[in-house]
Amino acid sequence: MHIEIHYLPSIEYMALIYAASEVQFEVYENFPKQTFRNRTRILGANGVETLTIPVKHTSGTKQLSKDVQIDYGQDWIRRHQGAIQAAYGNAPFYEHFDPFIQQIFAKKLKYLVDLNIHYFNFLTKVLGKALPNSMTDVFMGFETDSKWNIIQPKETWELRPYYRLMPYRQCFGQSFVPNLSVLDLVMNHGNESLDILMQSLNK
Numbered sequence: 001m002h003i004e005i006h007y008l009p010s011i012e013y014m015a016l017i018y019a020a021s022e023v024q025f026e027v028y029e030n031f032p033k034q035t036f037r038n039r040t041r042i043l044g045a046n047g048v049e050t051l052t053i054p055v056k057h058t059s060g061t062k063q064l065s066k067d068v069q070i071d072y073g074q075d076w077i078r079r080h081q082g083a084i085q086a087a088y089g090n091a092p093f094y095e096h097f098d099p100f101i102q103q104i105f106a107k108k109l110k111y112l113v114d115l116n117i118h119y120f121n122f123l124t125k126v127l128g129k130a131l132p133n134s135m136t137d138v139f140m141g142f143e144t145d146s147k148w149n150i151i152q153p154k155e156t157w158e159l160r161p162y163y164r165l166m167p168y169r170q171c172f173g174q175s176f177v178p179n180l181s182v183l184d185l186v187m188n189h190g191n192e193s194l195d196i197l198m199q200s201l202n203k
Contacts, residue, residue, distance in 0.1 A: 001016075001017060001019075001020035001022070001023045001024070001145050001146075001147060002023075002024050002026060002136075002140050002143045002145055002146040002147065002148055003016075003017065003023060003024075003025065003026065003146070003147045003148055003150075004025065004026050004029065004035075004037060004065070004148055004149060005025040005026075005027070005037065005065075005113055005116040005117060005120065006036040006037060006040070006116065006151075007036065007037065007038055007039060007040050007051075007053060007112075007115070007116050007119065008040040008051075008119050008123075008181045008182070008183050009036065009040070009120065009123070009181065009182055010036065010040075010041070010151070010157075010179050010180065010181060010182065011163065011178075011179050011180065011181075011182050011184075011185060011197060011200050012151060012157050012160070012162055012163035012179050012200070013036070013151055013182075014123065014127075014182045014197055015162065015163065015197050015198065015200045015201035016147060016151075016162045016163075016201065017131065018129065018131065018197065018198060018201070019201055019203075020131075020145070021132075022131065022132040022133065022134075023131055023132070023133045023134075024133070024134050024135070024136055024140070025113070025117070025133060025134070025135050025136065026065070026136050026139070026140055026148050027064065027065045027066035027113050027135045027136055028064055028065070028066065028136050028137070028138055028139040028140075029064065029065050029139060029148075029149075030062045030063070030064065030065075031055075031062070031063045031064065031065045031067075031068045032149075034153065034154070035152060035153060036151060036152075036153055037065065037112065037116070038052060038053040038054075038055055038068075038112055039051060039052040039053070039153065040181040040183070041180050041181055042083065042084065042087045042088075042180060042181050042183060042184055043087060043170055043171065043172055043173065043177050043180055043184055044083065044086055044087040044172060045086065045087075045172050047172075047173070047177075048177060048180070049083055049087070051079070051080050051083055052076070053070055053076060053080075053112065053115070054070070054071040054074045054076055055068050055069065055070060055071055055112055056068070056069045056070070056071045065112070065113055066111070066113055066135070067111070068111065068112045068113070069110055069111060069112070070108075070109065070110065070111070070112055070115065072108060077105050077108075080105070081102065081105065084098070084101065084183070085098070087171065087172075087184075087187075088171060088183075088184075088187040088188075090171060091171050091187040091188050092187075092188060092189075092190065093186060093187050093188070093189070093190040094187055096190070097126060097186060097187065100122055100126075101119075101122070104118045104119060104122060113135070117133075117135075120133070121133075123182055123183075123186065126186050126193070127182075127186065127193055127194045127197065128191060128194055129194055157178065157179045161202055162201065162202055163178070163179055163200060163201070163202065164199070164200055164201065164202045165178050165200075166196055166199045166200040168185060168188060168189055168196050169188050169189070170184065170188060171187075171188065182197065185197065
């Protein structure tokens, strides 16, 4: 499957990817603003919270995704760490998984795609199902098996055919909030998460 790489991806994204035998991440695209490439959604006491990684911009020129650098001049790591702790500190699997999340933050990786790959591989390990992956070496566009640029934050998941509502236990709220970061699922359900994830894919 050909697709862009997201930051702590949604359940929809991970379920879709697991329907493939391997994945190729598009990194030779022109980096677009306001997408899941540098943002994710978690559930806290006050509802859904969007966490965004600030990136460095080059004035007047477009950047390829592979060249986009993270802006550590902004104190975003502390904010993301605090938000994740506030959201999942009481979740059953927080103490088990949080050290690995903090280790990746601590690397202060230069490029956004590298950070996203680290978290993607962490999540596949947690879910217990490895998935061969690689990066493009040229822009692939819409290949036959492409899902590139389809999952967008400005469009509700209900307008896409991939995600099926599969409620699970969450830390906050009286009603289930769908299609958050898969981090929400693994923090609450640990090794049961893969079964729930696979049931969340419309086949």
